[in-house]
Amino acid sequence: xxxxxxxxxxxxxxxxxxxxxxxxxxxxxxxxxxxxxxxxxxxxxxxxxxxxxxxxxxxxxxxxxxxxxxxxxxxxxxxxxxxxxxxxxxxxxxxxxxxxxxxxxxxxxxxxxxxxxxxxxxxxxxxxxxxxxxxxxxxxxxxxxxxxxxxxxxxxxxxxxxxxxxxxxxxxxxxxxxxxxxxxxxxxxxxxxxxxx
Amino acid sequence: xxxxxxxxxxxxxxxxxxxxxxxxxxxxxxxxxxxxxxxxxxxxxxxxxxxxxxxxxxxxxxxxxxxxxxxxxxxxxxxxxxxxxxxxxxxxxxxxxxxxxxxxxxxxxxxxxxxxxxxxxxxxxxxxxxxxxxxxxxxxxxxxxxxxxxxxxxxxxxxxxxxxxxxxxxxxxxxxxxxxxxxxxxxxxxxxxxxxxxxxxxxxxxxxxxxxxxxxxxxxxxxxxxxxxxxxxxxxxxxxxxxxxxxxxxxxxxxxxxxxxxxxxxxxxxxxxxxxxxxxxxxxxxxxxxxxxxxxxxxxxxxxxxx
Numbered sequence: 001x002x003x004x005x006x007x008x009x010x011x012x013x014x015x016x017x018x019x020x021x022x023x024x025x026x027x028x029x030x031x032x033x034x035x036x037x038x039x040x041x042x043x044x045x046x047x048x049x050x051x052x053x054x055x056x057x058x059x060x061x062x063x064x065x066x067x068x069x070x071x072x073x074x075x076x077x078x079x080x081x082x083x084x085x086x087x088x089x090x091x092x093x094x095x096x097x098x099x100x101x102x103x104x105x106x107x108x109x110x111x112x113x114x115x116x117x118x119x120x121x122x123x124x125x126x127x128x129x130x131x132x133x134x135x136x137x138x139x140x141x142x143x144x145x146x147x148x149x150x151x152x153x154x155x156x157x158x159x160x161x162x163x164x165x166x167x168x169x170x171x172x173x174x175x176x177x178x179x180x181x182x183x184x185x186x187x188x189x190x191x192x193x194x195x196x197x
Numbered sequence: 198x199x200x201x202x203x204x205x206x207x208x209x210x211x212x213x214x215x216x217x218x219x220x221x222x223x224x225x226x227x228x229x230x231x232x233x234x235x236x237x238x239x240x241x242x243x244x245x246x247x248x249x250x251x252x253x254x255x256x257x258x259x260x261x262x263x264x265x266x267x268x269x270x271x272x273x274x275x276x277x278x279x280x281x282x283x284x285x286x287x288x289x290x291x292x293x294x295x296x297x298x299x300x301x302x303x304x305x306x307x308x309x310x311x312x313x314x315x316x317x318x319x320x321x322x323x324x325x326x327x328x329x330x331x332x333x334x335x336x337x338x339x340x341x342x343x344x345x346x347x348x349x350x351x352x353x354x355x356x357x358x359x360x361x362x363x364x365x366x367x368x369x370x371x372x373x374x375x376x377x378x379x380x381x382x383x384x385x386x387x388x389x390x391x392x393x394x395x396x397x398x399x400x401x402x403x404x405x406x407x408x409x410x411x412x413x414x415x416x417x418x419x420x421x422x423x424x425x426x427x428x429x430x431x432x433x434x435x436x437x438x439x440x441x442x443x444x445x446x447x448x449x450x451x452x453x454x455x456x457x458x459x460x461x462x463x464x465x466x467x468x469x470x471x472x473x474x475x476x477x478x479x480x481x482x483x484x485x486x487x488x489x490x491x492x493x494x495x496x497x498x499x500x501x502x503x504x
Contacts, residue, residue: 030219030347032354034209036340037361044362053373054324055266056315057308057332057362061370065377067387071394075401105396105406106416112404120402125322162393169390171397 070163074127075173076111076145081154081180098187100174103160111155118144127159127176133190141177142184155179211441212357217482218349228485233352239476240334241292243469247328248288248311251318252281261320268316276317284314295342301351305339308332330473333362359477360439367436367452374430383430385422388415388462395463411461425462429455439478449478 047055053062113120123144130137141157149155158173178185217229255277261268276284288310295303311332319325341354374382392412400406408416415422432455438444439452453474456467 030349030353032213032341032350032357033344034213034354034357036344036354037209037212037358040336040340040358041361051266051269056312057329057336059326059329059366059369060373061326061329061366062373062377063326063370064391065370065373065382067374067378067382067384068390071390073394073397073401075397103397105393105400106408108396108400108406110400110404112402114402115404120398121323123401124398160397162390162397164386164390167386169386169393171393 068164070161072124072128073160073162074124075158075160076113076155077109077158077173078111078149079154079156081152098175098189100161100172103171103173105171116145116147127157133176133186138177138184138186142179145179148179148181151181153180208440209357212361213353215442216353216356218352224486224489225482228482228489229352231485232481233355235481236334236476237296237338239473240331240338241296243328243331244292244307244311244335245285245289247331248285248314251314252285254318255281258318258321262322263320263324264316265319265324266312266316268320273313273317273320276313281314281317284310284317288314295338301342301346303342304335305343308335308339311335327467327469329366330363330470333366334359334473334477337362356477360445364437364439364448367433367439369436371430371434371436374433383423383426385415385419385424385426388422388426389419391463392416395465399464409461411458415462425458429458446479449474453478 044055044058048058048060053060113123126140126144145155155178156175157177157179159176160171160173162169162171164170174187174189176187176190178187217225218233220226220229258277259274261272261274264273267273288307291303291305291307291310293303294300295307315328315332337355337359341351341358345351345354378387392408392415396406396408411421411425415425432451435448436452438448453471456471456474460466
């Protein structure tokens with residue numbers, strides 16, 4: 001990386017004022033029209049200024065600029081089902097705690113969406129941005145996840161929320177939908193409707 | 198005013214003069230041309246891959262959620278599917294005619310087509326920045342070739358233009374963080390929050406997540422996170438130092454380190470960025486010349502042995 005050892009055009013580089021006479025013959029004959037740099041730079045300023053900082057490939061590169069913002073994601077976890085005398089009734093869901101629970105990221109075990117051919121961002125957007133959990137939306141989850149858990153187990157679709165409170169980070173997962181071998185149920189916190197696709 | 202003019206002259210000298218292609222040494226000039234052709238092939242390969250990948254994705258799109266770039270002015274929903282294949286074909290053809298030196302305006306056509314393809318593909322809500330460096334490179338080739346007939350001037354303009362926008366982009370990212378959050382952006386708890394977010398993403402994708410050594414250190418002590426964020430922010434802030442040819446390899450080296458740092462802390466991989474920085478930021482011309490010299494010496498040695 002010895003860039004000093006090959007100053008290809010050291011006369012012009014070191015000159016106080018730009019002077020084409022000081023350049024090598026090659027540099028003198030073929031100097032680019034630098035005004036085009038400034039024209040495009042001005043165009044860049046106008047375009048990003050008029051389009052909220054984005055006009056590909058021009059950008060103000062705002063990624064991660066807003067630190068400490070709450071976020072929402074989704075994941076699917078497996079949980080054992082508690083035996084019930086009448087599995088066809090909604091009573092079987094009573095043992096499931098639908099309340100949001102703290103998640104320890106050092107002990108994360110989830111159902112791999114990759115193995116099921118589901119895009120994690122699409123899934124997170126679907127779960128995170130849904131406001132009205134209609135039977136059709138619940139059905140959409142059931143279609144997205146093509147297979148079902150074994151008998152006696154449930155897959156819980158969690159809406160995971162992360163936030164900073166007084167300088168400490170907390171992550172909570174709230175079950176939204178539960179899937180068993182033969183049913184898909186929406187959390188009673190959102191609606192009491194259930195769907196059996 | 199005079200001082201501003203002097204500063205602009207100095208910047209232009211730093212960007213456009215003192216390049217290997219200006220050398221009186223034939224071997225260095227030849228090495229510079231080889232390096233530039235490799236760079237063109239690299240940009241062409243990525244741009245073509247982007248154009249077709251984005252094009253194929255649009256077959257799944259049905260509505261425009263986000264209007265980016267020219268999508269603010271034209272109905273890009275009508276370009277989903279088959280029309281986006283035509284855009285990809287035009288982009289590919291533009292690159293093909295310029296890289297083979299049949300028509301110097303081809304690169305300009307290609308960058309305009311790729312912009313259109315980008316806004317068609319990313320009309321679904323996501324704004325990725327992973328392709329911006331390739332975009333700058335194709336724009337540099339487009340403007341450089343369209344505005345110059347002389348091949349040496351084309352090469353000099355392309356490099357100077359590219360480094361101007363790459364350096365500016367990194368510094369702009371650092372400024373955005375100051376504007377978006379302020380000096381508290383470097384608080385290590387922010388990184389802890391991002392690590393948690395990426396951990397959920399990773400576990401959701403693969404089924405589990407285990408922190409690496411750096412992530413463990415940051416989760417255990419927010420000070421390590423603060424130091425990591427400060428180093429990252431500072432590295433971005435000095436991006437404009439890439440405008441200086443002498444400082445460029447060192448700034449590029451720490452920038453590549455920053456990208457690896459982001460990968461190790463937040464599982465975000467920067468393949469195109471890192472490859473482009475490696476290919477353009479280091480003294481490849483010197484290395485090509487040295488390699489050719491070594492090869493010619495070894496071949497002349499073997500010839501004399503045969504004789």
